[in-house]
Amino acid sequence: MLNWKKQVWLLWCCQLISIAAMEMSEPFWPLFLRQLRPETVNITVWSAIIYGAPLLVSGLVAPYWGKLGDRYGHKKMVLRASLGLAITQGLLFFCTELWEVLALRLLQGALAGIITAVLCFANSITPTEKRSAVIGKLTSATAAGAILGPVIGGVLIQWLSFSALFATASMACLLIALVLAAGLKQPPLSASGEQKKKHRPDSVPSLNTQLIGLGLLVIFLLQTAKALPSSFFALYAESYLEITPFMTGLLFSSAGIGMMLSAPLWGSYFDKLQQASKPLVLAFITAIAGLCYFLHLQTDWLLLLLVRLVWGLCLGAMLPMIQALMITFAEESRQGLLIGRAQRNIKIGNLAGVSSGALLLVWWDYQTGFTVAAAVYLLAASVLMMVWSLLNRSYEPVPAER
The missing domain is CATH 1.20.1250.20 (MFS general substrate transporter like domains)
Structure with missing residues (x-):
């Protein structure tokens, strides 16, 4: 019998780490872009585009991923989102041009969507009378990750580099994908x-x-x-x-x-x-x-x-x-x-x-x-x-x- 409470706690921990890894770089995009191209005068515009582009793409594809999860299982969607974050964060390590960063951020918006995937999976395994509590619990993980991420990112940038930040985020998301692949149990569709x-x-x-x-x-x-x-x-x-x-x-x-x-x-x-x-x-x-x-x-x-x-x-x-x-x-x-x-x-x-x-x-x-x-x-x-x-x-x- 599926122990849904243990599954939800596993999702909670992995969502916290995933959001923290994703949020490590969010406040620091202007600094990273200025480091790539110091001569660019419109860094503010580029920062806004690179911040907003994945949000727009993620919003457009979220219903599609949700529908696929309904049809083929939400565990696949959770793994897709985790691996998508791991791949895109890892590739940012190698970026040397602004357009490369933008392309990877768009790809991240299309492939990731960890919040949607985790919420769909948790909803599919939780008893109806407990779903509000589970959604509240997962929201706390998102909030905690959003608080911890910029702090960790700031420490990595100050003491190491942006490359260390992207490498750390990528490895954390890859580890999460492996843990979820082994630990999550897909319920019957x-x-x-x-x-x-x-x-x-x-x-x-x-x-x-x-x-x-x-x-x-x-x-x-x-x-x-x-x-x-x-x-x-x-x-x-x-x-x-x-x-x-x-x-x-x-x-x-x-x-x-x-x-x-x-x-x-x-x-x-x-x-x-x-x-x-x-x-x-x-x-x-x-x-x-x-x-x-x-x-x-x-x-x-x-x-x-x-x-x-x-x-x-x-x-x-x-x-x-x-x-x-x-x-x-x-x-x-x-x-x-x-x-x-x-x-x-x-x-x-x-x-x-x-x-x-x-x-x-x-x-x-x-x-x-x-x-x-x-x-x-x-x-x-x-x-x-x-x-x-x-x-x-x-x-x-x-x-x-x-």
Whole structure:
């Protein structure tokens, strides 16, 4: 019998290391590109392209990988993502031209997608009543990796070199792929679900389609709001608060710490909630996140630290739990595809948020940026209220296959 708890812990550890390996280089692309071509004047533009290109490609292919996982097994997708990271990080070791870096980053976006693959596999082995807790746990691994990665990357760059960074990341991902190949046990693939469709009222699929559509919209709005201030937060902290880069990093990472600590707790809490109550609770949490943005304009860094910690606690619930809720609206045999579509909206929302934040700062000020981000959160809360209304009206959950 498959021990799903041990499998989830293995996925948690490997996801933490994979995300840390991937995030080692993320804050340092401008430095690496300047090292490759010191005479290039538009390093900022190149950095933005090399940062955003894999996000766009990954978002476009995520539903495709999810659908393949539904058909052929999600273990293959986890191994593909791990090996994709290992290969692309290793090839970056040999890069001497900007276009080579861009090509490999595009390839990384197409082949990797470790978060989607791990989430799909975990969802396929976890009992229905425990899925929110598992998604929360995996979210904590992602947050922890995003915090640890830049720290490890900074140490490697300062004491060794960028080559050491890429070699370390590649070897870590290769080791993870080997461990997962030996340790993961592929469960039986889901049935097509045709028999279930024959016994389900005709109104249920169309209602579930509406709920999924609204859920995907919420995911896009939540990620847009989250990413919107990231393009100007460092400038805001430097000019508005007049603090050191170390303190700016502390403020920025405090949200990740809150997310890492809260996500597993939110998951356990949402597993105990009635299905019809979940959108209402998420709407309330999202409204609090919007309030946190209104409170960002502080001159006291300690107060801002607390605000961002509370915001991080909200982050631990919003995206993970709306994904967990959406999964219940889909048939077992199509849940990988749905997770891939959700990840696509996260990637696109991230790009929309970063670019919108940069444009807002060109034409207006920091206060406008935080206000717009808060308004996007409130819009997401309004859509969640629509989901709650539909869910309480006539929702019938898709029966589990096991």
